[in-house]
Amino acid sequence: MAGPRPVVLSGPSGAGKSTLLKRLMKDYEGVFGFSVSHTTRNPRPGEVDGKGLSSLPMLLGAVLLPVADVLSSESSPDYHFTTREKMQEGIDKGEFIENAEFSGNLYGTSKSAIEDVKAKNLICILDVDIQGVKNIKETDLNPIYISVQPPSMEILEKRLRDRQTETEDSLQKRLDAARTDMELSNEPGMFDLVIVNDDLEAAYDQLKSALMEEIQKVQDAKNVMAGPRPVVLSGPSGAGKSTLLKRLMKDYEGVFGFSVSHTTRNPRPGEVDGKDYHFTTRENVQEGIDKGEFIENAEFSGNMYGTSKSAIEDVQAQNLICILDVDIQGVKNIKETDLNPIYISVQPPSMEILEKRLRDRQTETEDSLQKRLDAARTDMELSNEPGMFDLVIVNDDLEAAYDQLKSALMEEIQKVQDAKDYTSSSTPAVWCVVHIKQYGV
Numbered sequence: 555m556a557g558p559r560p561v562v563l564s565g566p567s568g569a570g571k572s573t574l575l576k577r578l579m580k581d582y583e584g585v586f587g588f589s590v591s592h593t594t595r596n597p598r599p600g601e602v603d604g605k606g607l608s609s610l611p612m613l614l615g616a617v618l619l620p621v622a623d624v625l626s627s628e629s630s631p632d633y634h635f636t637t638r639e640k641m642q643e644g645i646d647k648g649e650f651i652e653n654a655e656f657s658g659n660l661y662g663t664s665k666s667a668i669e670d671v672k673a674k675n676l677i678c679i680l681d682v683d684i685q686g687v688k689n690i691k692e693t694d695l696n697p698i699y700i701s702v703q704p705p706s707m708e709i710l711e712k713r714l715r716d717r718q719t720e721t722e723d724s725l726q727k728r729l730d731a732a733r734t735d736m737e738l739s740n741e742p743g744m745f746d747l748v749i750v751n752d753d754l755e756a757a758y759d760q761l762k763s764a765l766m767e768e769i770q771k772v773q774d775a776k777n778v779m780a781g782p783r784p785v786v787l788s789g790p791s792g793a794g795k796s797t798l799l800k801r802l803m804k805d806y807e808g809v810f811g812f813s814v815s816h817t818t819r820n821p822r823p824g825e826v827d828g829k830d831y832h833f834t835t836r837e838n839v840q841e842g843i844d845k846g847e848f849i850e851n852a853e854f855s856g857n858m859y860g861t862s863k864s865a866i867e868d869v870q871a872q873n874l875i876c877i878l879d880v881d882i883q884g885v886k887n888i889k890e891t892d893l894n895p896i897y898i899s900v901q902p903p904s905m906e907i908l909e910k911r912l913r914d915r916q917t918e919t920e921d922s923l924q925k926r927l928d929a930a931r932t933d934m935e936l937s938n939e940p941g942m943f944d945l946v947i948v949n950d951d952l953e954a955a956y957d958q959l960k961s962a963l964m965e966e967i968q969k970v971q972d973a974k975d976y977t978s979s980s981t982p983a984v985w986c987v988v989h990i991k992q993y994g995v
């Protein structure tokens with residue numbers, strides 16, 4: 555995958571680049587990254603050497619713009635502070651995309667400063683002066699070139715004076731540089747977009763629109779890599795959860811993974827250990843719970859049931875939608891964790907129909923059937939509590955219930971399918987990004 559194009563933002567000192575950038579970074583957190591320049595000048599108090607890429611903008615370009623162009627007065631800029639010898643060595647070795655002398659010091663943009671941002675699949679922002687723009691045009695960086703211009707020299711001067719960051723001397727230097735910048739920025743082909751920053755809202759909208767395609771690229775990639783949300787399916791025993799689930803897993807093979815619970819009940823005919831449940835003893839489950847290996851557990855109908863963390867992790871590591879079939883206690887317990895699933899309850903049309911379905915299934919003794927019906931009454935009541943479930947499906951007509959379930963999960967299904975397409979067209983390294991979460995109960 556190509557990744558988003560970098561953005562070269564230029565324009566006279568005081569034109570408003572940093573104001574626009576800060577807003578953009580705030581509105582689109584985790585989408586942009588700034589390249590960190592090298593400099594031979596000494597760090598100013600508060601400046602940090604080689605601060606992370608998510609820091610505020612660094613300056614690049616042949617002529618270094620003052621820190622205040624990019625940062626508010628209370629913010630601190632960061633550089634890779636280095637020696638002239640070391641920097642020259644890097645330049646000689648071809649490690650810099652561009653460099654310049656400014657005010658007796660050497661400044662430059664290393665290739666790795668840009669690569670560091672690009673490696674995170676973020677939009678790399680280079681804030682450079684007009685010479686920087688020209689130098690970058692000689693490279694194969696292929697950024698989007700945007701110039702931010704003031705409405706007039708008079709307004710620029712006023713903005714710079716009002717900002718109170720310059721001495722008279724540096725202010726005049728900036729105004730001189732601004733004249734050249736304003737002239738050059740109009741050269742045909744120099745910029746993809748020239749924004750005249752008169753009204754800030756309008757300027758911001760222009761900047762945002764120009765970058766929307768790249769922003770979308772980053773957001774799409776993030777969605778793909780974030781993995782699908784798990785699904786908690788609950789509802790009275792006999793309501794039809796397994797019936798719906800089986801159909802879903804058959805229709806969307808390779809999209810869902812079942813979180814295999816532990817239970818102390820006996821296997822029913824046809825049930826497979828490790829597939830339907832981990833059939834185990836009360837002692838074993840308790841030991842696991844004591845060791846913190848379970849995300850939740852509950853007593854149901856005289857037996858112990860529980861979801862181990864590894865049951866979920868096994869599914870999520872495969873980037874599948876993890877399905878948890880748990881009772882209402884399980885729902886409540888999972889709400890205390892950071893699993894963030896979609897909560898769906900499957901309810902029977904009535905107690906009478908539920909009883910009939912359970913009897914017809916012929917899996918219960920009279921005793922366990924009564925226990926399940928008791929639990930069902932509580933379940934039916936609780937499932938109507940506001941905020942308990944994202945969706946309550948009344949499973950009367952199976953087709954209609956299935957359609958509801960499918961629709962509710964379509965966004966997550968799409969994510970898995972997109973991720974499959976993405977990885978088949980991407981490097982295998984993408985699959986190494988498997989995040990195993992720790993769930994705090």
Ligand SMILES: Nc1ncnc2c1ncn2[C@@H]1O[C@H](COP(=O)(O)OP(=O)(O)OP(=O)(O)O)[C@@H](O)[C@H]1O
Pocket residue numbers: 789790791792793794795796797798911912914915949950951952955
């Ligand atoms: N809409 C429906 N109409 C008629 N019968 C149904 C419907 N949905 C499910 N059933 C039948 O009801 C019985 C109970 O369904 P199922 O086993 O899927 O319930 P469950 O919610 O998974 O129960 P448990 O929680 O005990 O596993 C099954 O025999 C199933 O075939």
Ligand SMILES: Nc1nc2c(ncn2[C@@H]2O[C@H](COP(=O)(O)O)[C@@H](O)[C@H]2O)c(=O)[nH]1
Pocket residue numbers: 787788789790791815816819850851852854859860861879880881882883884885
């Ligand atoms: N809290 C949990 N409930 C679970 C878990 N696994 C299943 N269940 C629920 O138990 C009842 C009975 O299941 P059955 O297979 O004996 O019919 C059912 O409603 C399930 O939702 C679990 O790990 N935790």
